[in-house]
Amino acid sequence: xxxxxxxxxxxxxxxxxxxxxxxxxxxxASPGExxxxxxxxxxxLDPYMRGRMSDAKSYVKGVELGEVMVGxxxxxxxxxKNPGFKPGDKVLTQLGWQLFxxxxxxxxxPDLNVPLSYYLGILGMPGMTAYFGLREIGQPKAGETLVVxxxxxxxxxxxxxxxxxxxxxxxxxxxxxxxxxxVVRELGFDACVDYKAGRLYEDLKAACPRGVDVDFENVGGExxxxxxxxxxxxxxxxxxxxxxxxxxxxxxxYRNMRSVLVNRVRVQGMIVxxxxxxxxxxxxxxxxxxxxxxxxxxxxxxxxxxxxxxxLVALLKGGNFGKQLVRLG
Amino acid sequence: xxxxxxxxxxxxxxxxxxxxxxxxxxxxASPGExxxxxxxxxxxLDPYMRGRMSDAKSYVKGVELGEVMVGxxxxxxxxxKNPGFKPGDKVLTQLGWQLFxxxxxxxxxPDLNVPLSYYLGILGMPGMTAYFGLREIGQPKAGETLVVxxxxxxxxxxxxxxxxxxxxxxxxxxxxxxxxxxVVRELGFDACVDYKAGRLYEDLKAACPRGVDVDFENVGGExxxxxxxxxxxxxxxxxxxxxxxxxxxxxxxYRNMRSVLVNRVRVQGMIVxxxxxxxxxxxxxxxxxxxxxxxxxxxxxxxxxxxxxxxLVALLKGGNFGKQLVRLG
Numbered sequence: 191x192x193x194x195x196x197x198x199x200x201x202x203x204x205x206x207x208x209x210x211x212x213x214x215x216x217x218x219a220s221p222g223e224x225x226x227x228x229x230x231x232x233x234x235l236d237p238y239m240r241g242r243m244s245d246a247k248s249y250v251k252g253v254e255l256g257e258v259m260v261g262x263x264x265x266x267x268x269x270x271k272n273p274g275f276k277p278g279d280k281v282l283t284q285l286g287w288q289l290f291x292x293x294x295x296x297x298x299x300p301d302l303n304v305p306l307s308y309y310l311g312i313l314g315m316p317g318m319t320a321y322f323g324l325r326e327i328g329q330p331k332a333g334e335t336l337v338v339x340x341x342x343x344x345x346x347x348x349x350x351x352x353x354x355x356x357x358x359x360x361x362x363x364x365x366x367x368x369x370x371x372x373v374v375r376e377l378g379f380d381a382c383v384d385y386k387a388g389r390l391y392e393d394l395k396a397a398c399p400r401g402v403d404v405d406f407e408n409v410g411g412e413x414x415x416x417x418x419x420x421x422x423x424x425x426x427x428x429x430x431x432x433x434x435x436x437x438x439x440x441x442x443x444y445r446n447m448r449s450v451l452v453n454r455v456r457v458q459g460m461i462v463x464x465x466x467x468x469x470x471x472x473x474x475x476x477x478x479x480x481x482x483x484x485x486x487x488x489x490x491x492x493x494x495x496x497x498x499x500x501x502l503v504a505l506l507k508g509g510n511f512g513k514q515l516v517r518l519g
Numbered sequence: 520x521x522x523x524x525x526x527x528x529x530x531x532x533x534x535x536x537x538x539x540x541x542x543x544x545x546x547x548a549s550p551g552e553x554x555x556x557x558x559x560x561x562x563x564l565d566p567y568m569r570g571r572m573s574d575a576k577s578y579v580k581g582v583e584l585g586e587v588m589v590g591x592x593x594x595x596x597x598x599x600k601n602p603g604f605k606p607g608d609k610v611l612t613q614l615g616w617q618l619f620x621x622x623x624x625x626x627x628x629p630d631l632n633v634p635l636s637y638y639l640g641i642l643g644m645p646g647m648t649a650y651f652g653l654r655e656i657g658q659p660k661a662g663e664t665l666v667v668x669x670x671x672x673x674x675x676x677x678x679x680x681x682x683x684x685x686x687x688x689x690x691x692x693x694x695x696x697x698x699x700x701x702v703v704r705e706l707g708f709d710a711c712v713d714y715k716a717g718r719l720y721e722d723l724k725a726a727c728p729r730g731v732d733v734d735f736e737n738v739g740g741e742x743x744x745x746x747x748x749x750x751x752x753x754x755x756x757x758x759x760x761x762x763x764x765x766x767x768x769x770x771x772x773y774r775n776m777r778s779v780l781v782n783r784v785r786v787q788g789m790i791v792x793x794x795x796x797x798x799x800x801x802x803x804x805x806x807x808x809x810x811x812x813x814x815x816x817x818x819x820x821x822x823x824x825x826x827x828x829x830x831l832v833a834l835l836k837g838g839n840f841g842k843q844l845v846r847l848g
Contacts, residue, residue, distance in 0.1 A: 410776065414776075431780070432776065432777055432780055435776075435777055440774075441776070442772075442776070443771075443772020443774050444772060444773040444776050445769075445772050445773075447739065447761065447764075447770070447771070448761055448764055449788075450758050450787075450788040451758045451759075451760070451761055451788040451789075451790075452788070454787070454793065455787070456786070456787045457779060457785070457786040458779075459779040459785075460783055461780075
């Protein structure tokens, strides 16, 4: 048996392209003492991967040229040299873009009677991001207005539904009529603004007649700058992602900083790892909402490891619809 | 006896000029029931006044054309129709740019054995701004690095000295060698960067070898945007003022927002009125430091009401040195 893996071939300038990756065959790893050999079943594709392809300072070191692309996977243990695991166990790994791998730091998945892929989405990093970012920084109160960008995405869709459960007026921002329709009709948001329609300020203003109390920001750029004009006194902006900037050659120039002063806005950056000791709490809370059918969730699946580069390119351009996954198994 | 007052004659476009004001003679006000007639002794000039000259949305409504310019004063009661006050009492007022006025909402000053003008500065709004903004939002810890812009000013000088007392490395940003020298030699800051020297990033980086944990921002624009590049993980930015933007025809475009995400920075706007119920606490704390000689304080005095416009113009251009006052008495 051979391993197939995707390595970083070159660093993107601006938009990522499939040429930045190379698909390789390699011998199967042999698990060392304390390790397990895992067959990956699902690979998660996420916006943060754009940052790891660059060598600019970010949360953590970027991927080196020739190295396997980083990423979270769900897989099955084939062989174990760790007494905590046995063949057949389902695990969460950081093995990245490859079909097989050996590792020590894998996490055995609980059995919550949900599809395995959910542990990469609504019960994984995106779900935890939504749960803790909203709860700890956004702090929505009943009756307030919350706006979330990338509203149909893995994080945004959970943020908006949790805010609805908290009693907020919830307005999404998404690209195109199809995504906006889904956000309102399927996810139950009060409104959704299509940022591609070219009337961003007017449409947001109309959708938020009492201003904005919480902006859960996944996109940044013009969307964030426009929302700054609509923030209420004492409002909060959760800076969870700035996906519009990741591929831009030049950073966006935000012109409405004065609103932060005038309206005493609290703008705070976040990364989900800051709450890693509390994932159990998030898993329990989101698992309970899912079990009661109070959270809807959508996936966008690319078939096969060789299509992972195409999947990431589409994700970064907003071409996906729901949590982006690659089916490997 | 006649009153002399300064009214808003026209709204500035860009920089304020003396032509935006008109000096008028008017009959003396007569105090109504519950009011006192006050002879103003000192008028405070502050950057926020630029905002009140505009009709753009800000904290509060702007000054109407033909109205007396707003401002805080310290004065002496000449005549009282309020049982709480008697002639000779020293009071803090919002009577604005005029020699006399009648009002109900004046505050009797405690006698802390300090010059009366201090109640407009280190023991007034600027002092409270420094005290509460630093304590409640900046939250400096011993060993951290704090940067404060407009470091020789009424707010900045107090912020930096309080942060030194809290055990921080304190770096000021000020315009010109004279102010920088004062900040280091007289106020005891560890370093001061001259923003006019044209090496802002390099000089700040050298002055903050362990990065920046708190930025107490009074200026904004290029200074804030440059500091964003130097903020540490988990750092705080107190957005207290954006004086560089007040006179700009176009708002500044901030290009380093990504640092807020990557470093999980908390950026928060403030206005001192949010803590008005707690001024007593601030007065006590700052009064105690002053009494022990642990806070230095400098004033810049313009003589006579007719020179108030010139004083404000100079303040907004950074031409003052210390808390800007107009002596009226």
